[in-house]
Amino acid sequence: MHALDYFNARLEATISPMDYVKAKQMSPEKYFLIDVRNGPTHVRSVTIKDANVIPEQELQSRLNEIPQDKEIIVYCWDVWCNTAAKVAKFLLEHGYKVKELTGGIAAWKEMNFPVTNSDQGNNIPDNCGC
Known part of the structure; x- marks a missing residue:
């Protein structure tokens, strides 16, 4: 792969x-923004404002909640987490148009963009899965 192909794909x-x-x-x-983070609830309490919380571990059982007619934007923790990439691949394989939010919630918060406190996903196991 040439550098130009790589950057175009990226x-x-x-x-x-x-x-x-x-x-x-x-x-x-x-757009339909999805917080796909796994992990302990107490560290997932802050989400990007207006994000739909569908942890990667619940994705298959909640696929019907994701609209086919919108561009799906997925995010996870940070650049070191690959959960959003796994979810993006899965959704692409199921016919969705998907992009990963670069830098995850860490980059979002660093730029002081709006976040909200969320109590969703209280039954998610504490296993990150990154």
Whole structure:
């Protein structure tokens, strides 16, 4: 793979927090944001504002909650976590249009973009799965 092919593929498969905020402002109904993080509930209590919380461990049983007609944006913890990449691959295999939010919630919070406290997912095992 040539460098140009790599960067084209990377840009097609990811979206930065800044680009997502801009795109969402221009076309708010186009996107469906999913927090796919696993792990202890107490560390998952903060989510990106308006994100749908569907942990990777519940994805298969909750697939019906994800709209086929929107662009799906998935995120996990940080650049070191590959849970969002696993979810993106799974959703792509099931016919969804998907991008991974680069940097996960860590990058989002670093840019001081809006977050909310969430008490969803209280029954998720404490196993991260990254």
